[in-house]
Amino acid sequence: MGEVARLSGVSVRTLHHYDAIGLLTPSGRSEAGYRLYSATDLARLRRILVYRELELGLEGIRQILADPDARAADHLRRQHRLLRDRRSRIDELLGAIEHEMEAHEMGIALTPEEQFEIFGTDRLEEHAAEAKEKWGDEDTWRESARRTAAYTKDDWTRIKAEADANIQGFVRAIEAGLPADGPEARALAEEHRRHLDRWFYPCTLHAHRGLAALYVSDPRYTAQWDAAAPGFSRYVHDAILANASGSA
Amino acid sequence: MGEVARLSGVSVRTLHHYDAIGLLTPSGRSEAGYRLYSATDLARLRRILVYRELELGLEGIRQILADPDARAADHLRRQHRLLRDRRSRIDELLGAIEHEMEAHEMGIALTPEEQFEIFGTDRLEEHAAEAKEKWGDEDTWRESARRTAAYTKDDWTRIKAEADANIQGFVRAIEAGLPADGPEARALAEEHRRHLDRWFYPCTLHAHRGLAALYVSDPRYTAQWDAAAPGFSRYVHDAILANASGSA
């Protein structure tokens, strides 16, 4: 009886579905056409549910159950990687949410820029090398989170003012046609570095260079910066490199 | 340009979709009909993406963003809670997958029973009271995970043999018509408890009793046990209670 089957915690419809797609076909039918699930069927159902809890697709589950040795490892590995990614993503978001909560308590709405500075690291894993450049070790961003957790409303206001001033400086430099490796742009880059260093996390010239790479390679950063002016991200990138690799 | 927008990490189609459902309408169109996203639009998009990561439906996101100041703090708190839940869930899944992979490498296909013992805890949260009985504190299952992580293939073989023997013992007791509160059944219950205690986690009589409650109240466990014989779960439950509350 589907009665017993439903006691496994799934809906009748789900069983119908599994039957329809051939994932779990009851081994018998009553003369009235009722589905009859044997103990073996129930065992299979249990395995299916276990894998479903791991959030594998039904097709993947079918393959695992059909050809355990070969397919299972692949699927499991893939799923493991997927879940790890999601986990680190969630960590970042948790930090972001905490920030947002505090900012909210203080009556400040975080600007997207700040959101990006703080947690816009979700794609970092796609750029593992740059990420290492940027964060040095994986916990650097937590340092940032710890520091900023203590900031008051006044602090945030000043941080934002500083950041805006820096951005405006870059905008003016671009509009004035100043070269990205000129002294003015380099000074702005250094100002940017010190801004990060002071308010967020220790930012060496080396780390700063890694960050610059991100600004042009990670579309999220690129989009953010280029919102200020077209070509902004590239300009800032060049200025940071110039600042990092040469003295004034 | 949608170009810039796509750089935020979402597909063009997604933007079209958000436009179509009115979640994110670009603030302008070029004369050729191209969507033009302003900085404000991008900010909104970023917020949307954050909430999307929280696995909220787009409709929910729309409502949240529509009702900004009033109860934003509530939403943030909820998001935070959900994120933390989600993360611990993912941790469990990761542990479970690692177990599966190990078991696989050792060439053992875990039986559903073992899978239940190892990581069949996902529904426990729906039965908070029993879960507390079973796990005492929330980290007990992690202890189980830690212990079992070190087991070799031989260990697993022995564990399985022990478990099977215990189950067979119960089956014979039932078939022989022995009462669940009789000495034989109680001995089997005690054997079961020691099995868990030895291989998985410290299992007091009290914890064992909580587990017994689960066996009859949680359909997943019930279905598992009753696969061995009808009425099995109830019998085991009664035997465990008898063993826990009286001496031989």
Added chain:
DNA sequence: CTTGACCCTCACGCCACGTGAGGCCCCATA
């Protein structure tokens, strides 16, 4: 003999998009 709780089979709905098809637009190059 009805009643109500099951079961069955279609078959369409849902969400968050993916994936073309068919057709403008725009810039660059031959």
Added chain:
DNA sequence: TATGGGGCCTCACGTGGCGTGAGGGTCAAG
């Protein structure tokens, strides 16, 4: 100045994992 290649646009149907009826048969109890 045609021509190509890469945007962009709007339909519009496909997908996964079911939910949710509609319309009808089955079965033990009253």
